[in-house]
Amino acid sequence: MTQPCAHIIDDDEAIRDALQWLFKTRDVACATWPSAENFLAALQPGWRGCVVLDIRMEGMSGLECFDVLRQRGNQLPVIFITGHGDVPMAVAALKKGAFDFIEKPFNDSDLVDIVTRALEIDANNHRAETTRETVETRLALLTAREQEVMELILAGKFNKVIADDLCISMRTVEAHRSKVFEKMEVRSAVELAQLVNLVRNRPPH
Amino acid sequence: MSPPQTTALSVRQRWLTAVPYLTVLLFLVVIAALVWFTRSYDEEEQRATLISDVLWMEQNLQFKLERNASQLAQIGQEILAADRHLPQTSAALRQLVRAENGLVRVMWLDAEGRLKGALPPIGEGEMLGEQLGEQSAANLRLAQALERRVYGQVYAAAGDRLQFEVHVPIYAENGFVGAMIGVYSLHDLVTHDLPWWFAERYRVSVLDSDGHELVAKSKVAPLSDRQSYTMAFDPPGGGLTLQVTAYQGETRWVQVLLIGSILLLGGILVWSVLQLRRELQRRHRAEQALRSESLFRRAMEDSMLTGLRARDLDGRITYVNPAFCRMVGYSAEELIGRTPPMPYWDPEFLQQTQDIHDRVLRGDASPEGFEIRLRRKSGERFDALIFEAPLIDAAGRHTGWMGSMLDITAQKRAEELARQQEERLQATSRLITMGEMASTLAHELNQPLAAIASYNTGCINRLEQPEIDRSELKDIFDRIGRQARRAGDIIRRVHDFVRRSEPKREPLDINLMIREAIGLIEADSTKRGMRIETELEEALPSVAADPVMIEQVIVNLVRNGMDAMRDNPPARRTVRVSTRREGDTLVVRVADNGTGIDAETGRRLFEPFFTTKAEGMGMGLNICRSIAELHHGRLGFETNPDGGTIFTLSLPVETP
Numbered sequence: 001m002t003q004p005c006a007h008i009i010d011d012d013e014a015i016r017d018a019l020q021w022l023f024k025t026r027d028v029a030c031a032t033w034p035s036a037e038n039f040l041a042a043l044q045p046g047w048r049g050c051v052v053l054d055i056r057m058e059g060m061s062g063l064e065c066f067d068v069l070r071q072r073g074n075q076l077p078v079i080f081i082t083g084h085g086d087v088p089m090a091v092a093a094l095k096k097g098a099f100d101f102i103e104k105p106f107n108d109s110d111l112v113d114i115v116t117r118a119l120e121i122d123a124n125n126h127r128a129e130t131t132r133e134t135v136e137t138r139l140a141l142l143t144a145r146e147q148e149v150m151e152l153i154l155a156g157k158f159n160k161v162i163a164d165d166l167c168i169s170m171r172t173v174e175a176h177r178s179k180v181f182e183k184m185e186v187r188s189a190v191e192l193a194q195l196v197n198l199v200r201n202r203p204p205h
Numbered sequence: 206m207s208p209p210q211t212t213a214l215s216v217r218q219r220w221l222t223a224v225p226y227l228t229v230l231l232f233l234v235v236i237a238a239l240v241w242f243t244r245s246y247d248e249e250e251q252r253a254t255l256i257s258d259v260l261w262m263e264q265n266l267q268f269k270l271e272r273n274a275s276q277l278a279q280i281g282q283e284i285l286a287a288d289r290h291l292p293q294t295s296a297a298l299r300q301l302v303r304a305e306n307g308l309v310r311v312m313w314l315d316a317e318g319r320l321k322g323a324l325p326p327i328g329e330g331e332m333l334g335e336q337l338g339e340q341s342a343a344n345l346r347l348a349q350a351l352e353r354r355v356y357g358q359v360y361a362a363a364g365d366r367l368q369f370e371v372h373v374p375i376y377a378e379n380g381f382v383g384a385m386i387g388v389y390s391l392h393d394l395v396t397h398d399l400p401w402w403f404a405e406r407y408r409v410s411v412l413d414s415d416g417h418e419l420v421a422k423s424k425v426a427p428l429s430d431r432q433s434y435t436m437a438f439d440p441p442g443g444g445l446t447l448q449v450t451a452y453q454g455e456t457r458w459v460q461v462l463l464i465g466s467i468l469l470l471g472g473i474l475v476w477s478v479l480q481l482r483r484e485l486q487r488r489h490r491a492e493q494a495l496r497s498e499s500l501f502r503r504a505m506e507d508s509m510l511t512g513l514r515a516r517d518l519d520g521r522i523t524y525v526n527p528a529f530c531r532m533v534g535y536s537a538e539e540l541i542g543r544t545p546p547m548p549y550w551d552p553e554f555l556q557q558t559q560d561i562h563d564r565v566l567r568g569d570a571s572p573e574g575f576e577i578r579l580r581r582k583s584g585e586r587f588d589a590l591i592f593e594a595p596l597i598d599a600a601g602r603h604t605g606w607m608g609s610m611l612d613i614t615a616q617k618r619a620e621e622l623a624r625q626q627e628e629r630l631q632a633t634s635r636l637i638t639m640g641e642m643a644s645t646l647a648h649e650l651n652q653p654l655a656a657i658a659s660y661n662t663g664c665i666n667r668l669e670q671p672e673i674d675r676s677e678l679k680d681i682f683d684r685i686g687r688q689a690r691r692a693g694d695i696i697r698r699v700h701d702f703v704r705r706s707e708p709k710r711e712p713l714d715i716n717l718m719i720r721e722a723i724g725l726i727e728a729d730s731t732k733r734g735m736r737i738e739t740e741l742e743e744a745l746p747s748v749a750a751d752p753v754m755i756e757q758v759i760v761n762l763v764r765n766g767m768d769a770m771r772d773n774p775p776a777r778r779t780v781r782v783s784t785r786r787e788g789d790t791l792v793v794r795v796a797d798n799g800t801g802i803d804a805e806t807g808r809r810l811f812e813p814f815f816t817t818k819a820e821g822m823g824m825g826l827n828i829c830r831s832i833a834e835l836h837h838g839r840l841g842f843e844t845n846p847d848g849g850t851i852f853t854l855s856l857p858v859e860t861p
Contacts, residue, residue, distance in 0.1 A: 014687075
């Protein structure tokens with residue numbers, strides 16, 4: 001299951017079936033699970049997409065399932081479907097990092113829209129994650145001296161200043177700089193800064 | 206009463222009680238004084254009589270002596286001076302010498318003192334000297350010298366007689382011619398010829414100068430010499446004394462009797478006063494006891510909260526106690542003597558009240574008492590519980606009716622209030638149950654509806670696309686239809702539940718009932734991860750019951766069971782409902798594996814408003830038990846051997 005999809009977890013078969021049909025008509029890939037336990041048992045770390053969780057379920061409740069997900073370090077966006085009585089719980093869950101909650105009875109188109117957005121976010125997250133991994137791989141290629149030089153470049157210092165700071169010649173600085181640019185696959189200091197910032201200042205999920 | 210009054214009264218009373226004794230004492234003293242006075246007066250009178258009698262006797266003796274001497278002188282003149290012995294003279298002499306005159310002998314002497322004669326004549330044996338001794342001669346000389354008669358000393362003569370003589374000198378023309386001597390017997394003189402009355406009254410005796418008794422009229426000695434009188438006996442003189450002593454007069458019985466009877470009566474008087482006093486004290490004590498008893502009873506009646514009312518056989522009020530007056534608001538004066546209709550009867554129920562009254566008077570009143578609505582003077586109505594009993598007087602006669610009345614308005618109001626409260630609570634509980642049920646059902650209803658909506662949105666999405674797969678859509682519409690029916694089923698169940706709100710009693714298949722009840726809860730139970738298992742005995746007889754109520758009990762018990770297992774692991778989340786026939790009852794058991802019920806909770810479990818749940822009202826089990834009891838059944842609980850609690854609902858089997 002490498003394709004991103006919406007995981008619908010609901011103990012009511014009719015709901016599962018209806019949502020599956022709905023998502024199908026909007027070309028949203030989805031998978032259905034009769035219980036949280038089933039889903040958690042099958043869950044793999046690489047799965048992409050989002051989770052649509054019913055709060056009140058036989059067995060493990062939606063909230064419990066959410067907690068387990070987060071404990072496992074899974075960052076899939078979670079959308080809660082909630083009955084009227086569960087709203088405070090859903091809000092609390094939202095504060096803990098749930099993507100959204102939607103109250104029953106819901107507007108199905110809204111639900112699909114939310115799910116679509118969640119899938120996009122997840123995809124973005126996934127992309128950002130991938131970029132970060134690339135940058136980190138490239139950073140790992142740098143020698144200690146090259147890293148020193150890079151930090152100073154990121155601090156916006158000129159080559160001359162860098163040479164003074166490191167007590168090396170301007171030429172040596174030039175050599176390190178071109179090496180850093182080469183290894184980091186960038187053409188300018190600005191590009192370098194953007195790339196490194198991706199790693200150092202992680203955007204919030 | 207204040208102490209001073211008591212003292213004053215007791216002083217007065219003491220005086221009053223002492224007066225009879227004082228009077229009796231005074232009476233006796235006066236009587237004694239009177240008797241003494243009478244006696245002494247009598248004695249004085251007796252003494253005066255005695256003295257006059259003695260004087261009379263003395264005078265009589267003197268007179269006799271004087272007359273004898275005169276006779277002697279006369280006869281002496283005849284026989285000495287005239288010297289003639291006429292027959293008349295002899296007759297006179299004989300006449301003289303008689304015992305009545307006290308003379309035993311008369312002698313006459315001549316001038317020389319020679320005896321000239323004597324009558325009776327002196328016998329041969331008699332010595333002359335005896336008559337004419339020295340003494341006699343001296344007397345004779347003295348008489349001659351004095352020329353008058355002389356009495357001699359008393360001397361003893363033969364035959365123990367005491368005698369004395371009188372010498373009477375006789376003179377003629379030629380002078381002294383002789384003397385007549387009369388010899389007196391002292392005894393005869395004194396005792397003879399005393400009148401009978403004198404002899405009866407007095408003892409007469411002659412004493413010599415030494416006080417020796419010489420002669421006495423009787424040998425019997427008087428008992429007392431208190432009443433005696435002594436006087437000189439002169440003549441004959443010579444120190445003789447005449448003593449007259451009254452005989453102890455015959456006892457004066459009348460007086461003795463009088464005194465005796467007075468003493469007796471006085472004694473009786475004292476005794477009767479004492480008896481009277483004792484009787485009085487006894488009466489006083491009895492009266493005191495009666496008064497304190499009466500006061501005690503009065504205090505009891507007055508302090509009673511029960512109204513008391515006595516009526517005679519005609520229904521006329523003869524007595525009411527303060528509690529009764531307080532209850533009806535009329536004073537005792539306004540009520541006593543009243544006949545029906547009474548002022549405190551409620552005009553609205555006049556006929557009924559009159560009927561009850563008549564029944565009481567006929568003696569048909571129920572011994573359990575009867576309730577009646579009455580009206581106070583203020584117009585306020587109140588409910589009274591009245592017990593009527595025949596009033597039997599001390600003689601055992603039935604004289605009327607005694608009624609005791611309790612104001613039960615507050616009690617009735619409280620009962621009514623409690624009943625209304627119970628009804629309201631039942632209704633509230635029912636509403637809550639229904640509310641919860643509705644909430645659950647609404648939630649359940651959400652599922653098919655949400656599914657329908659989703660199918661529907663999907664269909665619309667499809668319809669917006671250029672190509673339509675009809676078979677695909679048909680399949681989806683089928684599913685929509687199924688979900689719509691599912692929703693319809695839920696709504697029908699709600700409708701069924703709500704529709705059966707009228708309580709009724711009908712033959713009930715308990716198993717069917719339980720299945721329906723579980724059907725109601727099932728959705729909730731699956732949501733909560735609970736299982737409900739049934740173990741229903743087949744072919745059970747029906748029970749007469751209100752299905753809604755019994756359903757409510759079962760729903761409640763199953764819900765309680767589920768609540769008790771809230772914290773259980775999923776494997777131990779089963780409520781087991783079983784039915785069994787046990788003799789004449791059907792027993793429904795609802796068992797859970799929950800936390801169980803501790804002793805304290807168990808004791809208070811059925812109390813209204815006792816709950817162990819944060820959101821509970823504490824009415825559920827109370828109402829359940831009421832329902833069980835309403836069906837003559839019982840609701841209990843026991844500890845589940847598998848852990849948790851078993852609630853048991855027993856209902857009596859309907860007998861055909």
